[in-house]
Amino acid sequence: MAIFDDEPRKKPRPHEIGQDLSLLSADELSERIGILREEIERLEAELKAKGSTKSAAEALFRRG
Incomplete structure (x- = not known):
């Protein structure tokens, strides 16, 4: 039995x-x-979502 089995592994x-x-x-x-490519894709998706939300809000306020 190894005594080091219970030690947490370093991430x-x-x-x-x-x-x-x-x-x-x-x-x-x-x-x-x-990892960085996946993160870039995630960031671009969030940016696109925020752009869509902003466009919808702008369209709503232009109506009035």
């Missing part, structure tokens, strides 16, 4: 803008690129 640190990339492996870099 990988999230990507930080401007961090030193020289210590990351090619696989780690590819993984971070995927």
Whole structure:
């Protein structure tokens, strides 16, 4: 029985803008690129949703 089984595993640190990339492996870099692409898609979807809401509000106030 290992005595270290109960120790929590360290979570990988999230990507930080401007961090030193020289210590990351090619696989780690590819993984971070995927994570950042997903985040960009999420941000663009939110931006689009906010644009739609703003357009609807503007249209509502133009009627009056």
